[in-house]
Amino acid sequence: MPPTPALVRELAHDCGFELVRFGPADPGPHGQHFVDWLDQGRHGEMHYLADNRDRILDPASWRTGVRSAIALGVDYGGPRAELRGGGQVARYAAGRDYHRWLRDRVFALRQRLEREGVPHGTCNGGADAVPVLERALAVRAGIGFLAKSAMVISPTHGPYLQLAELLTGMDLPQDGPAPGTCGTCTACLDACPTGAIVAPHQVDARRCLSYTTIELRGFASPELREAQGDRFFGCDVCIEVCPFHARSPLLDVHGLDRPRDLQPHKVLSQWSLVEVLALDEAHYQREWVGTAMRRATRTGLRRNAAVVLGNVRDPATAPALASALGDEDPVVRGHAAWALGRVDRHHPALDRARTNETEPRVRAEIESALHGG
Numbered sequence: 348m349p350p351t352p353a354l355v356r357e358l359a360h361d362c363g364f365e366l367v368r369f370g371p372a373d374p375g376p377h378g379q380h381f382v383d384w385l386d387q388g389r390h391g392e393m394h395y396l397a398d399n400r401d402r403i404l405d406p407a408s409w410r411t412g413v414r415s416a417i418a419l420g421v422d423y424g425g426p427r428a429e430l431r432g433g434g435q436v437a438r439y440a441a442g443r444d445y446h447r448w449l450r451d452r453v454f455a456l457r458q459r460l461e462r463e464g465v466p467h468g469t470c471n472g473g474a475d476a477v478p479v480l481e482r483a484l485a486v487r488a489g490i491g492f493l494a495k496s497a498m499v500i501s502p503t504h505g506p507y508l509q510l511a512e513l514l515t516g517m518d519l520p521q522d523g524p525a526p527g528t529c530g531t532c533t534a535c536l537d538a539c540p541t542g543a544i545v546a547p548h549q550v551d552a553r554r555c556l557s558y559t560t561i562e563l564r565g566f567a568s569p570e571l572r573e574a575q576g577d578r579f580f581g582c583d584v585c586i587e588v589c590p591f592h593a594r595s596p597l598l599d600v601h602g603l604d605r606p607r608d609l610q611p612h613k614v615l616s617q618w619s620l621v622e623v624l625a626l627d628e629a630h631y632q633r634e635w636v637g638t639a640m641r642r643a644t645r646t647g648l649r650r651n652a653a654v655v656l657g658n659v660r661d662p663a664t665a666p667a668l669a670s671a672l673g674d675e676d677p678v679v680r681g682h683a684a685w686a687l688g689r690v691d692r693h694h695p696a697l698d699r700a701r702t703n704e705t706e707p708r709v710r711a712e713i714e715s716a717l718h719g720g
């Protein structure tokens with residue numbers, strides 16, 4: 348006998364999910380939005396999305412016997428997070444790597460369900476790692492409504508939601524959509540620093556700081572560097588301005604009072620932007636393990652640090668930026684040149700670097716920096 352729907356909910360709550368809803372296992376009409384988004388190239392370099400297009404649109408095609416989805420949500424709201432001395436880190440990435448703790452909870456739930464009689468291997472899922480349209484499943488199951496920011500907003504918990512799902516062979520009664528809409532609000536569209544929300548419900552990832560500071564490899568677009576401001580990893584602007592964000596019960600819970608998985612990772616208090624700029628492989632492997640920030644790669648983190656330093660324009664950081672002009676990584680050298688040009692474009696290190704630099708892309712950054720570009 349499979350567990351009753353009430354027991355499934357109880358087990359999911361026990362495993363750490365505040366929001367538990369049942370819905371269809373496919374994205375339904377949201378699938379076409381996804382196709383259009385891909386066709387417009389708005390996924391940028393996230394090729395795994397295009398590569399898994401068919402599996403995403405039809406989960407039953409790769410997991411036979413799937414009948415319904417258990418949509419799951421965890422509130423991660425909280426205070427602003429930043430590196431020591433500055434450099435904002437998006438709230439979802441400030442604690443232990445959410446891929447790990449969400450997956451742990453999903454796996455724990457699956458084990459509990461199997462112990463209650465669900466046949467082994469008939470529940471599959473994850474968090475941000477399996478090819479499903481997480482937000483579409485969450486919306487269809489009623490975790491929240493699809494907002495103009497393309498986020499899912501829970502009527503009870505607001506928009507700071509980590510989403511996960513279990514695709515299951517159980518026939519679970521569907522909960523239906525959640526109440527709520529954005530109404531006439533356009534706060535996130537107006538506040539987005541890069542104009543990435545190109546229309547209600549449509550985010551162009553190529554302009555979104557949650558993509559450009561994390562998923563993007565190589566050089567950041569010069570046009571977006573200034574818009575990055577002091578955001579070192581990710582961006583919370585469209586959530587911070589959202590009137591629904593106050594619904595997060597965790598918003599005012601700080602430090603060690605927060606749930607263990609959400610407590611700030613120790614790298615936040617131990618590393619400054621200048622130190623990240625010089626982050627070597629040994630420290631990266633030893634100290635940054637277990638944070639979601641590793642998703643950006645060591646090069647990406649150092650690039651992001653340079654961009655923020657270029658926006659903060661503190662003259663005290665000029666020696667560190669000058670030193671980074673001699674780095675072995677061209678991405679770091681290029682962004683250090685851009686940043687030093689903004690901090691002190693007459694710095695002699697820029698002239699020296701122009702003489703020594705062999706990489707065309709970095710040379711162009713140096714020339715631009717020297718000419719106030």
Ligand code: SF4
Nearest residue numbers: 539555556582584585
């Ligand atoms: S995360 Fe930041 S950059 Fe991306 S859409 Fe939201 S406000 Fe814009």
Ligand code: SF4
Nearest residue numbers: 494529532534535589
């Ligand atoms: S800021 Fe306004 S428009 Fe944007 S998601 Fe929130 S309610 Fe919707």
